[in-house]
Amino acid sequence: xxxxxxxxxxxxxxxxxxxxxxxxxxxxxxxxxxxxxxxxxxxxxxxxxxxxxxxxxxxxxxxxxxxxxxxxxxxxxxxxxxxxxxxxxxxxxxxxxxxxxxxxxxxxxxxxxxxxxxxxxxxxxxxxxxxxxxxxxxxxxxxxxxxxxxxxxxxxxxxxxxxxxxxxxxxxxxxxxxxxxxxxxxxxxxxxxxxxxxxxxxxxxxxxxxxxxxxxxxxxxxxxxxxxxxxxxxxxxxxxxxxxxxxxxxxxxxxxxxxxxxxxxxxxxxxxxxxxxxxx
Amino acid sequence: xxxxxxxxxxxxxxxxxxxxxxxxxxxxxxxxxxxxxxxxxxxxxxxxxxxxxxxxxxxxxxxxxxxxxxxxxxxxxxxxxxxxxxxxxxxxxxxxxxxxxxxxxxxxxxxxxxxxxxxxxxxxxxxxxxxxxxxxxxxxxxxxxxxxxxxxxxxxxxxxxxxxxxxxxxxxxxxxxxxxxxxxxxxxxxxxxxxxxxxxxxxxxxxxxxxxxxxxxxxxxxxxxxxxxxxxxxxxxxxxxxxxxxxxxxxxxxxxxxxxxxxxxxxxxxxxxxxxxxxx
Numbered sequence: 001x002x003x004x005x006x007x008x009x010x011x012x013x014x015x016x017x018x019x020x021x022x023x024x025x026x027x028x029x030x031x032x033x034x035x036x037x038x039x040x041x042x043x044x045x046x047x048x049x050x051x052x053x054x055x056x057x058x059x060x061x062x063x064x065x066x067x068x069x070x071x072x073x074x075x076x077x078x079x080x081x082x083x084x085x086x087x088x089x090x091x092x093x094x095x096x097x098x099x100x101x102x103x104x105x106x107x108x109x110x111x112x113x114x115x116x117x118x119x120x121x122x123x124x125x126x127x128x129x130x131x132x133x134x135x136x137x138x139x140x141x142x143x144x145x146x147x148x149x150x151x152x153x154x155x156x157x158x159x160x161x162x163x164x165x166x167x168x169x170x171x172x173x174x175x176x177x178x179x180x181x182x183x184x185x186x187x188x189x190x191x192x193x194x195x196x197x198x199x200x201x202x203x204x205x206x207x208x209x210x211x212x213x214x215x216x217x218x219x220x221x222x223x224x225x226x227x228x229x230x231x232x233x234x235x236x237x238x239x240x241x242x243x244x245x246x247x248x249x250x251x252x253x254x255x256x257x258x259x260x261x262x263x264x265x266x267x268x269x270x271x272x273x274x275x276x277x278x279x280x
Numbered sequence: 281x282x283x284x285x286x287x288x289x290x291x292x293x294x295x296x297x298x299x300x301x302x303x304x305x306x307x308x309x310x311x312x313x314x315x316x317x318x319x320x321x322x323x324x325x326x327x328x329x330x331x332x333x334x335x336x337x338x339x340x341x342x343x344x345x346x347x348x349x350x351x352x353x354x355x356x357x358x359x360x361x362x363x364x365x366x367x368x369x370x371x372x373x374x375x376x377x378x379x380x381x382x383x384x385x386x387x388x389x390x391x392x393x394x395x396x397x398x399x400x401x402x403x404x405x406x407x408x409x410x411x412x413x414x415x416x417x418x419x420x421x422x423x424x425x426x427x428x429x430x431x432x433x434x435x436x437x438x439x440x441x442x443x444x445x446x447x448x449x450x451x452x453x454x455x456x457x458x459x460x461x462x463x464x465x466x467x468x469x470x471x472x473x474x475x476x477x478x479x480x481x482x483x484x485x486x487x488x489x490x491x492x493x494x495x496x497x498x499x500x501x502x503x504x505x506x507x508x509x510x511x512x513x514x515x516x517x518x519x520x521x522x523x524x525x526x527x528x529x530x531x532x533x534x535x536x537x538x539x540x541x542x543x544x545x546x547x548x549x550x551x552x553x554x555x556x557x558x559x560x
Binding site for chain 1: 547
């Protein structure tokens with residue numbers, strides 16, 4: 001099939017590389033930077049530039065832009081998108097996107113499928129894109145009510161052919177609630193963690209736990225701000241939740257209450273073991 | 281030399297295995313569980329049980345017990361410890377230990393050296409001890425004022441012969457302040473993180489950031505409670521610090537203040553880059 005990819009950044013660029021490497025599909029690519037399109041064609045990640053004229057020939061459009069840009073792009077091109085084709089987005093939030101684009105798809109006779117490839121690295125852009133980015137990762141799909149199973153299957157097959165080992169079917173609401181915890185809160189906490197004045201002195205005094213807690217502190221503030229604000233209710237609830245829990249530890253430590261502190265730590269340990277499927 | 285190791289748990293057991301593997305020293309070992317001593321002798325990690333009679337023959341005693349037990353053990357055996365020999369502890373806190381034991385060492389004519397091997401795994405006990413535990417790790421030493429450089433050098437040489445690639449010389453105060461951030465806060469945050477109700481739903485929705493943030497949640501609550509309370513002032517300050525910073529993010533998100541949120545995230549990113557020696 002003909003696949004159009006809009007945005008050849010880390011995600012879109014990796015999609016292009018992985019699709020060309022692993023499937024016989026034709027890939028048309030678009031990026032704001034013309035040099036990136038040329039580079040992508042040169043290395044064989046894209047067959048041709050995705051021009052306005054080529055959009056109606058695409059069986060699948062993968063939009064790999066920031067949330068608002070994703071909405072704007074699909075709305076602006078809605079009437080030239082092929083009837084019956086699929087439009088897949090790649091945003092880290094789903095309610096905002098699906099609420100905006102499902103009606104547009106319905107009106108214009110194409111299928112909109114919310115997607116969130118759970119993969120990334122600390123660096124952005126086509127230069128860091130790689131065909132192996134999605135290996136062993138999870139692809140979350142939030143198909144609209146009434147989506148035919150064959151269309152979901154089509155995306156599942158494509159996802160698995162480019163490295164994803166799990167396709168998670170969800171609703172936009174469930175996605176945003178769980179992602180607020182698994183991904184967004186992790187980035188907020190890590191970013192807040194590194195700001196301790198003691199961080200500047202860590203060398204020689206740190207091991208794995210410091211490294212783990214601070215790994216994702218280096219983030220793209222523009223992209224994450226937009227994602228966080230598009231999921232503000234769920235994320236604020238998660239942040240307030242961990243603040244409240246941290247206050248319990250702080251109180252127990254200040255009061256030198258060994259029993260209370262031990263109970264708090266034991267509860268956390270046991271929760272982790274339950275989640276990991278271990279006995280205790 | 282003759283090395284006595286008290287406590288053949290994860291740290292003491294790994295010390296015994298690594299010393300016997302990498303050096304010609306004789307190792308005497310003691311543990312509360314007699315079967316562990318037998319097992320250690322059987323696999324060649326220990327030459328002989330460390331009896332009361334053998335303590336005066338040790339040139340180095342490595343105490344690998346919990347903080348209070350470390351203090352109690354050294355005090356109880358102070359008069360049988362060889363004059364001029366070195367006693368090294370392995371606790372994750374140093375002020376409490378050094379304040380208690382430096383005077384005891386002075387009175388009894390031996391050298392007390394605070395030590396903190398920055399290595400560990402999620403599982404405790406001799407069964408999980410391994411000779412490679414200290415490979416590429418940092419050994420922090422907090423020698424008392426007036427300690428001769430030759431005695432520090434002796435421990436440095438031993439540390440490096442069993443895998444440590446960095447020997448960090450510090451004061452007990454500096455150690456406890458920085459460790460409160462690099463290690464203790466990481467354990468508290470991770471333990472609090474996993475308690476979100478959303479954690480039970482993470483499967484299929486999580487990637488590296490979730491994994492990193494929750495890795496050290498599974499901890500030994502008895503050991504860590506004691507370590508946390510022995511460092512209560514520095515640790516409470518770190519916890520309150522991150523709570524305060526998290527509140528800033530929460531406020532910006534609730535107010536949908538994109539500029540403020542973006543600034544907070546950018547500050548964290550830049551701090552991480554400065555610490556990692558990267559340009560931005």
